[in-house]
Amino acid sequence: MQDSVLQQIITIVLADDHSLVRDGIGALLEEEPDLDVIGEVSNGLEAIQMVEDLAPDILIIDIRMPELGGIETVERLNENPNLKTKCIILSMHDSEEYILKSVQAGASGYLLKDTGKTEFVKAIHMVQEGGKYFSGDISNVLVNNLFSSGKNINDKSTSKERKSNPFDLTNKELKVLELVLAGYTNKEISEKLKNSKRTIETHRFNLMKKMKVKNLIDLSKKASEYNLV
Template sequence: MSPVKVVLADDHEIVRNGIKTLLESEGEIEVLGEASNGIEAIEKVLELKPEILILDIRMPLMNGIEATAKLREVSPDTKVLILSMHDDEEYIIKSAESGASGYLLKDTNKQEFIKAISTIKSGDKYFSGDISNILVNNYLNIKKGNISNKNSNSSDVTDYGITKREKQILNLIYNGVTNKDIAEQLGKSVRTIETHRFNIMKKLGVGNITELLRKVDMKPDILG
């Protein structure tokens, strides 16, 4: 059986090298090329025509979700496997809606990684257990009409586009909890918390923590 042909897209070279070594050690997967951003990923797919594009979400120029949606237009036969450190509902649901065939967290083990690639190659989708639960719950909420008829108490997203997880982190920031302590409380990495913090500040249109706290003081409804 010929090896599964893939392209890797991640903005960290050391991460790409590690993934490539892991995958090619099996002898059943061939990494045709690598990309450091979403635009380059699309270009590599068009040039190399892989069966699967493995990509991160947070990348410069074009993020993974945008690249996934674009790929449906320019190379619909290439499947997408998202490999991310983010387990937020917003990222997972948007990835699925954009056409991703699978979603794995970067702390997944080698066996599950290989299984996901094999499953996607066969034409099925692969979402790990926790990720599947989020998608199922979202589907059930839609069926119940909670998404289209949500109110301020049950909404997943505030008027500022802040997700439940971001609101939770914002409350902790507002109460003076450090990134390290937030990471420990939520069982996440400090880098993940820093990413959330950056996204919150961007959505609220502030440039530093002082402006962030002032914004919350002026509009306490942000905290829910």
């Protein structure tokens, strides 16, 4: 009976370069009787070493860290067929680019840092049982990409096929470009795409930087020249 109980415990390693974040997540998870945080690290290289040493069931890792970021860490861990640890990326960003790169690296989940406790625990259990978990609007990004590409999202060739323009704009940036050129304001675009105004401003800044333009007229000319809309 005791062995059966022990087998149900899900062991977890936390990787985040902010100790307050690790403390907060650790305190949250400790309230669950079947979750056990067995280690904490502050960068990707340490995460790899701890996963190899402790073989936890789950690695919860921040997307941006010193030494080695979360996506690169997950990718390296998945290159080792002997490691069975499943990885959940934790991030402040709902960027389509980050999400798709995380999935292609082998992550089983992607959670935003403002995820509530109920969803957080649900994600851990689902991933442990062999499923995938992507919170909120993130799942919609994945589904939309899957249907638009017509390919398995885990196929790394997807990232190459998405580069259908010389500026390597993401699908979200292309959509923002289309709406900007249609005359919509940032506020109107945020309402249409169900993103914050600040997120839309970031996408707009990024696409103009990638296309090397400084105003709407040049943006329109270049978009027309390369048949982007």
